[in-house]
Amino acid sequence: MIPLRKNIAEMDGYVPGFQPKDEGAWIKLNTNENPYPPSxxxxxxxxxxxxxxxxxxxxxxxxxxxxxxxxxxxxxxxxxxxxxxxxxxxxxxxxxxxxxxxxxxxxxxxxxxxxxxxxxxxxxxxxxxxxxxxxxxxxxxxxxxxxxxxxxxxxxxxxxxxxxxxxxxxxxxxxxxxxxxxxxxxxxxxxxxxxxxxxxxxxxxxxxxxxxxxxxxxxxxxxxxxxxxxxxxxxxxxxxxxxxxxxxxxxxxxxxQDYLRGCVEKIRQTRAWFTGELRVLEYGVIPSRGNFVFATPPDRNGKRVYDALFERKILVRYFSDPLLSHGLRITIGTREEMEKTVAALAEIG
Ligand SMILES: Cc1ncc(COP(=O)(O)O)c(C=O)c1O
Known part of the structure; x- marks a missing residue:
């Protein structure tokens, strides 16, 4: 046994969102990264x-x-x-x-x-x-x-x-x-x-x-x-x-700052559009002020939708915590990425 401090020995490390090796093959909406390049x-x-x-x-x-x-x-x-x-x-x-x-x-x-x-x-x-x-x-x-x-x-x-x-x-x-x-x-x-x-x-x-x-x-x-x-x-x-x-x-x-404002505005517009589309699919969506939305499918089974999106190479964030497991946190990507996500969610049902 190595002489670790007790709290370190007993703690679980933090588990960050999954970073796939073959990044290009995914629509990656799980760690709230910005879909646009930096300035x-x-x-x-x-x-x-x-x-x-x-x-x-x-x-x-x-x-x-x-x-x-x-x-x-x-x-x-x-x-x-x-x-x-x-x-x-x-x-x-x-x-x-x-x-x-x-x-x-x-x-x-x-x-x-x-x-x-x-x-x-x-x-x-x-x-x-x-x-x-x-x-x-x-x-x-x-x-x-x-x-x-x-x-x-x-x-x-x-x-x-x-x-x-x-x-x-x-x-x-x-x-x-x-x-x-x-x-x-x-x-x-x-x-x-x-x-x-x-x-x-x-x-x-x-x-x-x-x-x-x-x-x-x-x-x-x-x-x-x-x-x-x-x-x-x-x-x-x-x-x-x-x-x-x-x-x-x-x-x-x-x-x-001009560049920042441009990027932020595109994301805010896509966020508004995506929120509307999710509601058409009868998802519950909390109005978001971030670059992500928390969305709850009609059957409140976040894991089912997470798995179905994963199969389609769309990565979102699922939390097993009982206060969050009914929904998914979905990062706002480009308009095109969000259109593909909406189409996938419609198909998944
Ligand atoms: C609420 C919140 N605070 C802090 C951070 C950490 O940000 P940074 O990349 O600057 O360490 C994150 C990253 O996801 C976050 O969601």
Whole structure:
């Protein structure tokens, strides 16, 4: 027996969505990737940074200053309020490392992003979940939640609804520790919680470049919070957390907002069309503000439809969790991919 920490020995690892080897053979709608390529500026910037490869001899800029400054300019904050990360997952992890010690509690909404629980488990922190009412409100949330961190995924994933900003502000006052608003999908929504970062000292907003910026393969995320929170996250991150090519990609993509808006608009239009088509097929669909929808077939048998789509080389996300097993989370791909998906669902019945 190797001398593992007990919590590591006992925990299950997180299981990410399936990444097929023969990617090209599939319509891949299972991990909320963007169907469009990143801004053309990204490949140009990576090529320029790479050159003949000589520059890779040297370590990257530890604080990712250029990317930080670009993000700060974009969101209207001083760079001291911004940190860049190797995917927003790195920030979620470091927030737990910074705020929740062994035996201390963190909480999140169930269903939402269950990776928070895995990360807390690694730290030996305790995990509590709060459920949702049938109006998508938090059930049984106390007047004051005394845990160290509360993670609110907004828009909710995998369900796609959003909480109103006024509610998030009220919630910040009911969380004794930090309120982390995980805005992985917020570029597809109508409002975001950045104004609350200035108003409420305990609010942290996390973002990713994996979804709206089409850079899942690059691993880039960022957080916006008060400078003392950012300084703490800076202390504990891997000092070279973002490589040279990824830093160049971050600056290039954040600087191309016209391109971002174009991609987001196409996805929002396809989302509206696909939602309508699903309803024609008598699916239950939660109006989504993300780049995915959660859809329930008439017989509420998510697994049956998952398997039938899989046979047709269409990959969607099925969760065996009893709160989610009646439906499927389907990423919004191109219009053509979604037309094929609708045709397959109609055939499957
Ligand atoms: C709600 C939520 N938060 C965070 C992440 C992680 O994003 P990243 O690719 O930036 O690590 C995901 C990825 O699917 C997500 O769904």
């Amino acid at each position: 053309p500026r990204v490949a140009e910037a990576i090529r320029a940074e790479l050159g003949d490869g000589e520059g890779l001899r040297k370590y990257p800029d530890p604080p990712s200053s250029a990317a930080r400054e670009e993000a700060a300019r974009l969101y209207g904050f001083d760079p001291a309020w911004v940190i860049m990360a190797n995917g927003s997952d790195e920030l979620l992890n470091n927030l737990i490392r910074a705020f929740a010690g062994e035996g201390e509690e963190i909480a999140y909404v169930h269903p939402s992003y269950s990776y928070y629980a895995t990360l807390a488990g690694i730290q030996g922190a305790r995990v509590r979940t709060f459920g949702l009412t049938d109006k998508w409100e938090l059930a049984d949330f106390p007047e004051l939640y005394e845990g160290k961190l509360f993670f609110l995924t907004n828009p909710n994933a995998p369900l796609g609804f959003t909480y109103p900003l006024e509610f998030i502000e009220e919630l910040a006052g009911r969380v004794a520790g930090m309120l982390v608003v995980d805005e992985a999908y917020v570029d597809f929504a109508d409002e975001n919680a950045l104004p609350l970062v200035r108003k409420c000292p305990n609010v942290v907003v996390t973002r990713t470049l994996s979804k709206s910026y089409s850079l899942a393969g690059m691993r880039l995320g960022l957080a916006i919070a008060r400078p003392e929170v950012i300084a703490a996250l800076d202390k504990i991150r891997d000092h070279y957390n973002i490589d040279r090519l990824a830093q160049a990609a971050a600056v290039a993509s954040l600087s191309d």
